[in-house]
Amino acid sequence: MNEYTILIAEDEPAAQKHLMQIIKLKCSGFRICGIAEDGQQALKMAIDLSPDVLISDIVMPVMDGLDLIRQISKAVPKTRKIIVTGHQEFEYAKKALVYGVIEYLLKPINIGKLQQILTNIAEQLDQQYYEYSKQEFRKMLSQPITLSGALSSEGELLILAVIRKNGLHPKYIDHLVHDADPPIEKNFFSALALGEAEHIWLFGGRDSCEYILLARYACIELQRFKVIVDMVLAMIPDSSYTTTVLSNRVPCHALQKILADSYQIIRRKTVIGQSVVYSCFIQSDLPDIRFFDSSFLSRIEYMTQYENYQGLKEKIHGYFVHAEHSHLPLLQMYIDISRIFDRIMDFFPERMTLNLELEIGLDKCFSRALNFTELWQDIDQLLMHMLGNLKCVDFHCEKKSSYQKIKQYINEHLADELSVSLLCMHFAISSSYLNKLFRKSDEQSVVEYIRKQRIDRSISLMTECPDIPLKDIAKMVGYDDPCYFSRIFKQEKNVSPRKYLCDMTDLL
Numbered sequence: 001m002n003e004y005t006i007l008i009a010e011d012e013p014a015a016q017k018h019l020m021q022i023i024k025l026k027c028s029g030f031r032i033c034g035i036a037e038d039g040q041q042a043l044k045m046a047i048d049l050s051p052d053v054l055i056s057d058i059v060m061p062v063m064d065g066l067d068l069i070r071q072i073s074k075a076v077p078k079t080r081k082i083i084v085t086g087h088q089e090f091e092y093a094k095k096a097l098v099y100g101v102i103e104y105l106l107k108p109i110n111i112g113k114l115q116q117i118l119t120n121i122a123e124q125l126d127q128q129y130y131e132y133s134k135q136e137f138r139k140m141l142s143q144p145i146t147l148s149g150a151l152s153s154e155g156e157l158l159i160l161a162v163i164r165k166n167g168l169h170p171k172y173i174d175h176l177v178h179d180a181d182p183p184i185e186k187n188f189f190s191a192l193a194l195g196e197a198e199h200i201w202l203f204g205g206r207d208s209c210e211y212i213l214l215a216r217y218a219c220i221e222l223q224r225f226k227v228i229v230d231m232v233l234a235m236i237p238d239s240s241y242t243t244t245v246l247s248n249r250v251p252c253h254a255l256q257k258i259l260a261d262s263y264q265i266i267r268r269k270t271v272i273g274q275s276v277v278y279s280c281f282i283q284s285d286l287p288d289i290r291f292f293d294s295s296f297l298s299r300i301e302y303m304t305q306y307e308n309y310q311g312l313k314e315k316i317h318g319y320f321v322h323a324e325h326s327h328l329p330l331l332q333m334y335i336d337i338s339r340i341f342d343r344i345m346d347f348f349p350e351r352m353t354l355n356l357e358l359e360i361g362l363d364k365c366f367s368r369a370l371n372f373t374e375l376w377q378d379i380d381q382l383l384m385h386m387l388g389n390l391k392c393v394d395f396h397c398e399k400k401s402s403y404q405k406i407k408q409y410i411n412e413h414l415a416d417e418l419s420v421s422l423l424c425m426h427f428a429i430s431s432s433y434l435n436k437l438f439r440k441s442d443e444q445s446v447v448e449y450i451r452k453q454r455i456d457r458s459i460s461l462m463t464e465c466p467d468i469p470l471k472d473i474a475k476m477v478g479y480d481d482p483c484y485f486s487r488i489f490k491q492e493k494n495v496s497p498r499k500y501l502c503d504m505t506d507l508l
Contacts, residue, residue, distance in 0.1 A: 004125055005033035007049060009042035009056035009068060010084070015107075019055065022111055026417070027118045028425075039063025046076050053121055055105075058085040080121050084109065110480060111417055157217035158255065159225045160247040160280075162262040163232060165209045165239040167369035168270060168330050169263070171359075180204045180211060184235050191231055196220065200228065209367075211236070212259070217249055229277070240370040243270040247280035270330045272372055297343050304344045309387055313380060316340060320379075324372040334366045337379060345386070346432045358386060402427065403437045410450055414457050414477050418450050454478055455492045458485075462501050470497050 006023060010016045016035055023030055033049050036042035040062045046054060054072060058065040069081050084105045103117045179185070180202045189197050199219035203212040213232060215225050226246070233242055245262035262280050269278055296315075303312040319340070323333050341358060365378040406427060410418060420431050423446065427434075438446045454477040461473050468476075474485035489497045 004030050004052035004122060005049065006030050006053045006055060007034045007036065007042065007046055007051035007079075008032060009036045009039060009054065009060065009065065011037045011057065011060045015057070015084075018109065022109065022114055023118075026111055026115055029122050030118055037061075039065060039068035042068055043071050043075070046072050046079060050076055051079055052125060053080045053082065053118070055082045055084060058083055080124075082117060112480070115417075156252050158250045158252065159215045159217050159220060159222065160250050160255070160258055160262070161213040161225070161229050161232075161244060162205065162259065162266065163211045163213070163229070163236070163242055163244045164205070164266050164270065165236050165242050167209075167367045168267060168334065169206055169210065170363050170367040181208070184211075184232075184237075187235055188232060192228070196228075202232070206263075222248055226277075233275075241273050241275045243275075244277040245280050246277055268329060268331050271327050272324075272330060272369055272375065274327065297339070300340055300343045301347070304347050309384075312344070313383065316379070316383065317376060320372060320376045330366055330369060333375075334362065338362060341383075341386075344383075346430060346436075354386065358382075361385070402429070403441045406434070406437065406446075407449075410446075411453060414450075414454050415475070416478060418478060420446060451488060452492065455489055458489065458497065459493075459500070462497070462504065466501065466504070470501070473497075 008016060008019055010019065020032060020035070023032055030053070033051050034045045036045050038061045039056075042054070042056065042060075043063065045051075054069075056065040056068055060068075063071075065083060065085075069083070072079055072081065082103050082105060084107060086107045105114060105117070180188075181204065185202055188202050192200065199216040201214045203214070204210065205212050211232060213225075213229060215228070220228075229244065229246070233239070233244070236242065243266045245265045247258050247262065250258050258280055265278055265280065269276070299315060300312065303309070303315065316337075319336065322328075323336075328336075341362070345354065345358065361382045362379075365375060365382060368378070369375040406423060409423070409426070420434060423429075424431050424434055435445055438444060438449055442449060444452075458473050458477045461468060461476060470485075471482040474480075474482045477485070479485035479488070486496055486498075489495075489500070493500060495503075
């Protein structure tokens with residue numbers, strides 16, 4: 001996950017501290033890179049630090065927030081800007097729109113509102129980073145080709161072949177075009193006919209299992225190019241099977257797109273044990289083959305819950321027998337096995353800490369899948385390893401203990417923001433596991449439990465301190481909007497909180 005930086009411009013120490021606590025505790029993916037007490041100091045820090053986000057008060061000494069925003073828009077244009085303002089300053093703050101202010105926060109700051117704003121900014125920055133990476137990929141893809149001085153014209157046509165041996169490309173290895181292995185490159189060029197070497201280039205792909213072959217369309221005939229591809233296939237060491245995508249008459253300016261399409265076809269079409277050559281212009285959709293349905297997954301869940309691990313192995317092995325018989329693409333198998341593991345891991349509170357290990361393990365299994373037997377052995381070994389980490393857990397005792405801890409946390413934080421995602425993050429559990437705890441133990445969802453506890457707490461407050469305004473009671477039980485609090489109260493008690501308070505006062 002990317003981490004983005006925030007510069008705070010605020011002259012009030014209490015407001016600084018409040019913002020710092022919100023960002024630190026509630027806004028994952030962001031860190032504070034600096035705090036300025038006036039606009040002039042903030043401008044200098046912004047120029048030095050180039051923060052991703054500026055959160056600035058509108059009223060500050062030396063240089064106000066509006067002037068700061070104007071100058072930062074020129075000096076550090078990529079910084080996202082958020083204005084913090086009071087109601088009396090709001091119309092004045094609107095002038096900052098021309099300087100690219102993306103959002104306003106009214107004092108006192110609403111935690112949920114700030115979280116949503118920063119979430120939106122993070123999504124925009126993630127997308128921007130992705131687009132930048134993609135552009136760099138294209139540059140890196142085209143640069144090695146031009147190093148030989150070979151492709152002098154963007155209008156020149158090429159023939160392209162992308163070759164992958166054995167399994168899928170690992171998700172966690174994203175190397176781009178590089179030089180081919182020297183022994184293969186030497187053997188390859190020595191096998192070419194006289195005059196061909198100056199019109200053909202051999203590169204390594206994204207890892208050691210991938211090769212890219214390029215040739216001038218005007219100089220190498222297609223049939224001869226196919227023969228040369230066969231030469232390369234014969235030279236690749238330790239190859240059980242290969243998947244090749246061939247593209248003819250590729251314009252230089254479209255090279256990166258055709259390469260990406262070729263990668264996609266390889267990922268979707270690779271089948272264990274089958275060496276196949278595809279055209280880049282075929283459909284790359286996965287076949288509509290389904291081995292298991294909801295009843296299959298229900299059996300997986302049942303066996304996991306009652307620790308029938310032998311039955312679990314036999315059930316998954318049955319899937320492999322079907323996959324081999326049906327010649328399922330490796331990607332379809334990867335998706336199916338991931339769904340099976342996902343159901344298994346749902347039953348264990350440790351899944352959040354084991355998810356990455358599992359994902360990397362599956363990635364390794366499918367990237368070195370030489371045949372169905374070895375793939376099954378690797379998956380079986382991974383399954384036993386993951387279950388071995390979990391066997392020591394007494395599921396029923398752990399469930400009861402976790403449930404009590406979560407209930408205690410909720411009851412102690414009713415005034416704070418409470419959500420399924422925050423609870424999952426705090427206790428390092430999945431949302432499905434969290435809801436299963438509450439459904440099993442309390443016959444209600446965690447959201448229903450939180451709502452009931454908040455309403456019960458509000459009634460206790462009304463009983464103990466009837467003079468407290470209802471809007472303050474709403475905030476004391478976690479509802480910033482008193483109208484929303486009234487609606488929830490009426491849903492739970494079939495009467496508005498005001499009417500409930502009046503009836504209670506009459507009884508007293």
